[in-house]
Amino acid sequence: MLLIDKLSQKPIYEQIIDGIERNILLGIYPLGSLLPSVRELSVSLGINPNTIQKSYAELTRRGVISPSPGSGCYVSYDAKALLSAEARKKLARLSELVSELRIAGIEENEILGAVASVYQKDETSRPEKEVKK
């Protein structure tokens, strides 16, 4: 459910954050649901509890999850809204990257093709449709 690459350059605590946020966006961790406990993740991922704790602390700071001392951490009801807003900021990084590619002589069509191919992939990595209430 949560894949960690200990040899990656990206810090482990950040990988955990990204993984949890991803799972929330995909609906694997529904809004309001209970997350695995620090100890549980610690043993299932083979990672120091302090590292997990650091990830949870950061997610709490961002308002994505909210700890309920004694019972665990719950996904905030506005987690998705927060994450989507955050994602829009990533568009800036995308522009940077595209700019680099342009300077390197990559054609616009090649980029557009790469983008399109991502959006035509299977549904496993697409957020579930919003349900009418």
Place this chain on the structure above:
Amino acid sequence: MLLIDKLSQKPIYEQIIDGIERNILLGIYPLGSLLPSVRELSVSLGINPNTIQKSYAELTRRGVISPSPGSGCYVSYDAKALLSAEARKKLARLSELVSELRIAGIEENEILGAVASVYQKDETSRPEKEVKK
């Protein structure tokens, strides 16, 4: 000619590498030309010579520049080819990023728009046209 943000998260030596590679692609540092010396950059950027040295060492390792001890560092004649080849690998990173954005619910059109807007920018950051010989 080379902008460094000392407060950025990205290491200074990496910013220097990126800046030089960018200038080569833009033709500001022509193939075969002499780069500013380690000490020269050191004073003009206000950065320790060792940090510049580290950047030059990495560029040398990549084959982008070639040092000629006693006379300076020259831009390799195949630098552009190397950098363009390297850039194509960055397309993978772009796909990752786009994938994250998709999961976060960003629409395809929004991404395509961002890409297009980069390619419609002014010409200052476009590599010069290849001239027929």
Place this chain on the structure above:
Amino acid sequence: MLLIDKLSQKPIYEQIIDGIERNILLGIYPLGSLLPSVRELSVSLGINPNTIQKSYAELTRRGVISPSPGSGCYVSYDAKALLSAEARKKLARLSELVSELRIAGIEENEILGAVASVYQKDETSRPEKEVKK
């Protein structure tokens, strides 16, 4: 375990690289094992930590070791494969050297003898036999 000659022409950081690669090939540093830390080597060899760091950075770049910040540097599981592949490239250098010796009038038999005598030396510097699984 790691012998450094500070008076050698060969840079210290390169001697460290060679020594570690040698120890990996000999099985003294098994695949997946934890290497001595930068500071540890620094004191045991009487060498500045930055110099050790430079060696580790290069080994990392080659994919021979992989650092896990906070816990140490580990020998990659494909380190031996990498090093053996690299060694085959050294055969080119050997040919160069032999060519020089030939020009200098050294007889082929003399060279063949030198090679043979290396392969008849004791077993301490021979990689351990592959064990059938």
Place this chain on the structure above:
Amino acid sequence: MLLIDKLSQKPIYEQIIDGIERNILLGIYPLGSLLPSVRELSVSLGINPNTIQKSYAELTRRGVISPSPGSGCYVSYDAKALLSAEARKKLARLSELVSELRIAGIEENEILGAVASVYQKDETSRPEKEVKK
């Protein structure tokens, strides 16, 4: 007659030394003959005269050539003997290299094959036969 690679790691002055010694061993510069002047080499190779001068100084120190102020530098009559003796010392480096290859798992036969193939190459890089007096 003398090939210099300005981008090589090996210092230019050393490349010149090696090239001249090689030409002496091959008989291209016969014993007792007059070498090209510093200025002549300087322009034909496009290299700073100081660098050529340094090479000649080192060759003089080794006794391979002897300068005759006003008329140029001559190949010593015992140059070949000197160089052959020097070459025998290179056998030590060969043993080192072979030792490394052995540790990396290269088989003895592969090395012997590489050596043999050098000695079966064409005659252009073989010293001319000794003539009976």
Place this chain on the structure above:
DNA sequence: GTGGTCTAGACCACT
């Protein structure tokens, strides 16, 4: 003057 190596000591983020 040039690039390359080394030392010393500091700071940071991560585990």
Place this chain on the structure above:
DNA sequence: GTGGTCTAGACCACC
């Protein structure tokens, strides 16, 4: 504790 980055200042070989 760990690796990674940066600074400061020195020395060397090379051109």
